[in-house]
Amino acid sequence: MEYRNTWERYSEAQLQDVDVLSQEYMEFLNNGKTERECIDQIVNLIEEKGYRELEAVMESGDKLQAGDRVYSVWMNKSIVLFQIGTDKMADGINILGAHIDSPRLDIKQNPLYEDGGFAYLDTHYYGGVKKYQWVTIPLAIHGVVVKKDGTTVEVSVGEKDEDPVFFVSDLLIHLAQEQLEKKANKVIEGEALDIIVGNRPLVIEKKEADGKNEEKGEKDEKAAEKDAVKKGILDILQKSYGIEEEDFISAELEVVPAGRAREAGFDRSMILAYGQDDRVCAFTSLKAMLEIGQTARTACCILVDKEEIGSVGATGMQSRFFENAVAEVMNLTGEYSELNVRRCLARSCMLSSDVSSAYDPSYAASFDKKNVAYLGNGMVFNKFTGSRGKSGSNDANAEYLGHIRGIFEKEDVNFQTAELGRVDLGGGGTIAYILALYGMNVIDCGVAVLNMHAPWEATSKADVYETKRGYVAFLENAAL
Secondary structure (H helix, E strand, O other), rough: OOOOEEEOOOHHHHHHHHHHHHHHHHHHHHHHOOOHHHHHHHHHHHHOOOOHHHHHHHHHHOOOOOOOOOEEEEEOOOEEEEOOOOOHHHHEEEEEEOOOOEEEEEHHHHHEEEEOEEEEEEEEEEOOHHHHHHHOOOOOEEEEEOOOOOOOOOOOOOOOOOOOOOOOOOHHHHHHOOHHHOOOOOOOHHHHHOOEEEEEOEEEEEHHHHOOOOOOOOOOOOEEOOHHHHHHHHHHHHHHHHHOHHHHHHEEEEEEEEOOOOEEEOOEEEEEEOOOHHHHHHHHHHHHHHHOOOOOOOOEEEEEEEEEHOOOOOOOOOOOOOHHHHHHHHHHHHOOOOHHHHHHHOOEEEEEEEEEEEEEEHHHHOOHHHHHEOOOOOEEOOOOOOEOEEEEOOOOOOHHHHHHHHHHHHHHOEEOOOOOOOOOOOOEOOOOOHHHHHOOEEEEEEOEEEOOOOOOOEEHHHHHHHHHHHHHEEEEEEEE
């Protein structure tokens, strides 16, 4: 069985649509390098399209009717959107679910120190990364610092042309003989991923240091104190942000690759950017929600945090946030009961909108060429994920996959099927198995990504566009 390249199917009008969507997507990536930044963008966009905050509707005493659009944000890191359909929610809803967190380096709570004339910020890597990929590249710092008085300071340094950047150093090749004999997962240790943030010591006038007045006309001397480089950084942080060293305790600062998303290839057919796993599926899911008209079944989109570390925590898919939101929406439509909530979730259809690995000819031995996604061949279905013997996998049933095939063929959506890689080589997971615990039909479906989990990942513009089309077809037609 062979799959047709998506580029061959497009009219001139569709090719223009591909470019328009791609530009919007790249701007989404540029302005959303953290979960909080993604949520800010999403809320601004959906409120322009008529979405109302669920909590505000609850306080107003209004009821929800077919066509109404509401959303709920949880801890500024996860969001769920609903467009109310004409059918009862107890009969099931159609759900798109993606995650907006990506692999990165997180700043620790006691991070700032000085060694060898450099000021460093200590980090702990987040998610699955090849640690050696993060050295000697320009890095930016994004996040928030919350002071003890409750004031929140937003931080974003390294993205503008006039901004400084940061970096993790590496051993020069002339001295790297022993280093190069190590295994790849030991070449750079996790504790060595501290970023360099300064090298200039804070110096003060000697008379100020001594607390004495010097005679008029005498040349002032300068003195540097212990850890003067660290103190220089603290001085900058205080003047620029009003931040003290203790404020790191209540900070969430993420270190990400600095730089904007770029078109890749002479033909500009690809996008090279940080964080495409899984913001490419989050973006296309969001666009699908904004594009659909009135649907029979209620349409829902969940964009969550913490997938890269197991979907745990209050903002991960394993929390009760989504279930609680469904209950609140059903209450506002007049359908709420515990039994109806259970019926709604069990009868729902979901696409777990997550990326799949793209075939890389340079590492052909890692893939089953008959069962792998190819860049440019459309959106990807992974019937199962997991590892080796399908461990930890949601394995979609044949009836559901047949139903989805029928929808996509009717709407002329180009799609392919794939596995993550060779059977005994490794694997991975998504949020699919968590939603499947409710008994609903779930299958993984998204965009193929080259260089997955690297600082810079690659996708096909055609696959991004086709995936958005597929998500629209699903929301409008799924009803198993």
